[in-house]
């Protein structure tokens with residue numbers, strides 16, 4: 001797929017997302033472990049973006065309900081445009097445009113294909129792989145379906161199902177509930193937003209209706225409160241610094 005679609009969708013003057021350098025990513029050491037991540041993305045809908053490094057890009061699937069450790073639960077995964085490898089470190093606020101919202105690095109680590117030929121597996125629509133992240137481990141499979149789309153899904157790319165294989169890492173623990181925070185900052189959405197400038201969003205909230213809109217509004221309010229508390233904490237520190245001089 002390459003990065004053209006990714007770059008066309010974004011305005012890098014206003015988005016903090018990386019533009020990406022595919023050629024540089026492809027020059028990586030041949031036997032270097034492959035990177036994977038899952039980014040929890042509060043945008044028009046909350047979803048989890050699964051990304052697997054392959055041929056200098058991150059193959060990407062948007063998983064509305066997030067991964068499940070239960071082999072009996074098949075999670076709908078819409079394949080989306082390839083992302084730059086640099087995107088795997090990204091956590092922050094996309095203030096406007098495509099994907100506007102908050103991105104949390106929910107899990108990251110390395111992955112290894114269990115299918116012998118990744119390109120052939122992708123073409124066939126049956127990619128078996130192992131994950132070694134903080135939260136997700138063990139054997140998984142992505143199976144392409146025949147254009148199956150849930151009502152209300154805006155997905156335009158191929159539809160897949162993400163399924164956990166039964167192994168020592170499978171079980172009925174709800175991993176998205178059990179481990180909801182960032183593996184990068186240890187924080188939740190409000191603190192990730194507060195690290196940026198919540199004022200930007202208070203004046204220009206993209207939060208629409210429904211549950212997602214309410215969630216986003218609540219995150220913005222919490223972020224503003226965190227920011228305010230931070231400012232208040234920083235006030236009494238001032239005389240101390242003055243005494244040092």
Ligand code: MN
Nearest residue numbers: 041049062099
């Ligand atoms: Mn996304």
